[in-house]
Amino acid sequence: MLLGSLVLAACHGSADVDSSALGESSGVEIRRTAHGVPHIRANDFYGLGLGYGYAVAEDNICRLADFYVTVRGERSRFFGPDESFLFPGNLMETKNLDSDFFFKLYQAQGTVEALMNAPPPNGPDAEARALLAGHIAGYNRYLSETGVDQLPDPTCRGAEWVQPISEIDVYRMAHALGMFAGAAASAGGIGAAVPTLGEPPLGLLGLDIGSDAEELGRWLRSPEGLRALGEWQPPQMASNAIAVGREASASGSGLLLGNPHQGWKDAALFYQVDLEVPGRYKVSGASFLGLPFVVIGSTASMAWSHTTSSAFRFVPYQLTLVDATTYLVDGQPEAMKAWPLTVDALQENGSVVTVNRTLHTTRYGPMVTNIAGLNLFVWAPPLGFALKDVNAEHFRFLNHFIEIGRVGNVRDLKRLLDDTHGIPWANTVAADADGETLYADITVIANLPDQRAIQCSSVSGAALFPLLGLPVLDGTRSDCDLDAMPGTDLQAGVMPPEEMPFQFRNDYVMNSNDSYWLSNLNAPLEGFPRILGEENTERRLRTRMGLTLIEDRLAGRDGLPGDRFDHENLKQIMFNSRHFLGEMWRDGLAAYCSSLPFALGSSGPTDVSEACPVLANWDATNNLDSPGALLFRRISEQLLGQTVPNGTTTQMRLPGTSAFLRPFRRDDPLGTPGGLNVLRPEVQLALADVVDEFAELGMPLDVPLREVQYVERNGERIPLHGGPDRSGLFSIINVDRDPETGHYVNPRHGNTFTQVVSFGASGCPRISTNMTYGQSQNPQSPWFVDQTRMYRDKQWFDVPFCRSDIERQTRSLTVLR
Known part of the structure; x- marks a missing residue:
């Protein structure tokens, strides 16, 4: 029986706590290290779930309770039927009433009940059941001990909709996770x-x-x-990942950069955690908030990340x-x-x-x-x-994400992908200590x-x-009917793993949400079904930026020492804010600007002479103090496509309006389409209209990004580097523009849990991370804004992995008996 929680030490300062003062316990330990990361140690998977549920409720009870209201189909009951919200994971704006009926339909059909009671592998195995049962107990334990009226987060303190959770609530949430890129993206429809x-x-x-x-x-x-x-x-589901192998690594061991992009506004979904059953299980990384397993992270000798696959999941x-x-x-x-x-x-x-x-x-x-x-x-x-939606018909991913905590190398990971075949909608990019890498789009998709x-x-x-x-x-x-078509032994109508793209490499693999085709520039993957993605076609600018970062590093032309990757330069590369389109267009645009006596815009002739030197002197980055970054962004947004009412820009250009000078060529996928076709009238029009726009706003043409792109936290404006992915930023912050002020305020989507992992002789991987929106969504928490400030300053922190380092760096210890 659990006899209560014993908090043996607690401090949020910078000094480490002497582990000898903390003692030892046979109960479930929750040791928090810097920035509130919980390291949970238990004797079994129920205990891991118990510790996770308790810790995640401490940090994010309101966000979690909101998720559970959603999957219960009760948003209209508590928040009104006509309000809309951003659906977790895919960020589709969905009306409360429509979402409620979506979930009520699955409840009426008994879908989740049937899956949670199905035998493995399609249903949860014994460890998954124990882990989720523990999570329920830990969440409810925290809520009972604290009381709804005394919750530390004012967002939901005393709220009727904060309630204990049951087994069906958690499985419903897991089911929604599996459908994020499928039926759940059409919840309103x-x-x-x-x-x-x-x-x-x-x-x-x-x-x-x-x-x-x-x-x-x-x-x-x-x-x-x-x-x-x-x-x-x-759906706004995106990410970057680079895995570096022995041939491209300074140490000869593998390295991983994981850079998933998720929601910032109302939908913060990642939660960092370390889980350990001594001698049996050890994994560190990011979980999906409220589901007690690591979906992106590292074991002692293998690290992995995911990027949303380009394939349609419905x-x-x-x-x-x-x-x-x-x-x-x-x-x-x-x-x-x-x-x-x-x-x-x-x-x-x-x-x-x-x-x-x-x-x-x-x-x-x-x-x-x-x-x-x-x-x-x-x-x-x-x-x-x-x-x-074939992913509405299984819980295999629960078993996959638990078993991955035992995987030691990328070959074993590939076998897990094949055998479990449960990943719903994400590419896998991984590296191991031996210096081998893996890219795979082995997911559950229609055959x-x-x-x-x-x-x-x-x-x-x-x-x-x-x-x-x-x-x-x-x-x-x-x-x-897919159910009548050939499939796997696990599920009818599902494409078998052996027919899906993957590759092992000793140099690198990467993905930035384009198809599998150019996961390695020198080893294209070809010959796969169209439903999985396009081949021999134009890559998005973010993919081209990622491949350029890799190629420049290996050629020694990125301004950093050497010509191989190491832990530190991989962090620098991640946050360098290089702007692919800027590097391609800046000089031509500045020269064209200088050649004009005036530019003809929507309102007539405009003197653009002051814009020319700003463009010419811009360093082609989206760093906070890069004059010209915003000016170029506004011009490029006009040239890349229509502007739609929500302030974002479309992914498609209408034929005949391309501002690129050179069309796509499959033998030059990095360089094409390329150049700026200044003879297009849209170029002069965009230049004039943007200069007029700045004048109307009273905004200097060389305004630094620091002043106009930021997130608001507790009344504090925190500037954010990075920018929109469709302009070729690898480090992305997608944020709507306020037309009245010209500012980009409070991102909807972008960099979230970013990690760099490397392996050394000690057997303890080095894991550097930054959770951009913080570990806690409670505005009163010390972990609400700390990492956002770190992101502003391009700072990372190292998360301890091995036991001795965790004990040495412990800031607080809670023991659940």
């Missing part, structure tokens, strides 16, 4: 899916239903169709409807399954009413009217769409080789598949 009767809305039904693929393809490639696609904002099915709720399969009508659902919704007067909505499912999955923000899908007879995707394509899929790589299958054919 599923939770709000009801048929439209009468005149259909614009969308794919903008064409006659009898249209063939060629006609639909012409429409999608027309200015109207491309505008619809160009305005699509896909498969839409186009249905031919007999009526609103009946569809044809093999020429026979098949009725949808109706799910009458209710949600409690808070009203402005404080009362709570019941809202009713009936959602429908098909053999392929739920009906959907918006897929990952893409408003081309409708439910209006005779046309409708259903969504299949759709190109021929099968084409043969089973619907009319809409025939256009969308070549354009976006999104297969839209023909729901009128039972042989196109």
Whole structure:
């Protein structure tokens, strides 16, 4: 029986605590080192979960309780039905009421209950069950001891929605994690899916239903169709990772740079932790908040990170409807399954009413009217769409993320990826102490080789598949049902690991969310199905920047000593804020500016002469004190694409508006597309309009980034280096611009848990990290703003891994008996 928690020492100062004063205990230990990182040591996995649950609740009880309200389908009950929130993980803006119905649908179907009770490997194994059971006990233990009315975080102190959690709550949260890039990215489009009767809305039904693929393809490639696609904002899931092997390492051992990008605003999702069962288990890194396992981190001899894969994690099915709720399969009508659902919704007067909505499912999955923000899908007879998410059908990733804490090298990691086959949506990039690296996109995805995707394509899929790589299958054919297609021994219709891209290298591998094709510049991966990503096509600017950083280091031309990677220069490279587009365009833009007597803008001629030397003297970085960084950003944003209402820029350029001088060439993927085509009228227009914009705001053209890009924490403005990834920044901060002030305030998304890991003779890996938004989301916590200030100053801290170092650096110790 647990007899209570014993806090033996606690201090948040910089001095280490003498470990001899702390004593020893057979209970669960939570030792906190610098910046609040908990090192949890227990005799079994239940104890690890207990310590994790207690520690994470201490630091983030309000954020966690909010997550649990979400997966219970109770946001409308406590926060109102019409408010919107950023869905954790994918940052899709979702209305509370629609999210609630989305989760209520899975509850009505009993999906999570069936999975949590399924035998492994598709269900959780014994260690996973014990770990999650311990987490529940630890969370509830902290809440019971502290009391809702005495919670340290004023955000939810005394709030009715902070409640004890149960087993089903945690498994529902885990299930949502598995669907972040799949069905959960369409939570609003599923939770709000009801048929439209009468005149259909614009969308794919903008064409006659009898249209063939060629006609639909012409429409999608027309200015109207491309505008619809160009305005699509896909889920903001991104990351960088570089693994360095013995041939590129100064020491001969492997190194890893992990740089995942997650939400800053309301959705801080990573939580740093160290987990140990003596003699059996040891891993350090970042967990997803509220799930007690490390998803990105290091063992004693292997480190790994993840980046969101470019592959689509969902498969839409186009249905031919007999009526609103009946569809044809093999020429026979098949009725949808109706799910009458209710949600409690808070009203402005404080009362709570019941809202009713009936959602429908098909053999392929739920009906959907918006897929990952893409408003081309409708439910209006005779046309409708259903969504299949193969990651909604397993809990194998729970077992994977626990077992990875025992992996010692990248060869064993590859075997784990193959055998468990549970990673839902992320590339794996890893390095080991022997100096070998691994890249793998071995994930759970529909088994759709190109021929099968084409043969089973619907009319809409025939256009969308070549354009976006999104297969839209023909729901009128039972042989196109994924459940009826070949798959793995673990799951029908899922692509086998042996057919997916991976490579071992002794120099390097990397990924920045483009496809697998150029994980190593000199060893392209080719010949894989289109659903996994594109080959021999233009890479995003961030990928090109990452590859350039690697190539410049190995050629010794990046201004740092030597021509190999080591721990320190990898940290410097991560935060150097080089601007790929700036390096490519700055000189040409400055020269063109100087050649103009004036520039013709939207408001007429503009004197741009003062902008020319600012551009010429800019150092092509997004460092805090780099005059010209903001001026160039605003100009490049005009040239890269449309600006949409939320202030972000699109991922697609409409044909004919490219400002690049040289088109893409597959034999020069780093250099092309390249150059600035100053003959394009858009260049002069952008130059003039941005100069006018600065004048209207009263902002100097050489204003440093320090003054205009920042996060607000407890009334403090903390400047942030880095910038938008689509301009070619490797170190990214994606933040909306306030048009009234011209400032970029409070990032939505960007650098979060950044780690550099190296291995030496001691057997204790060196792990340098920075959690940009802090370990705690409690504004009263000492760990709320400390690492954000460190990020401002490009500082890292080393997290102890081995027992003696942890004990020596312990700042506080809590023992749960």
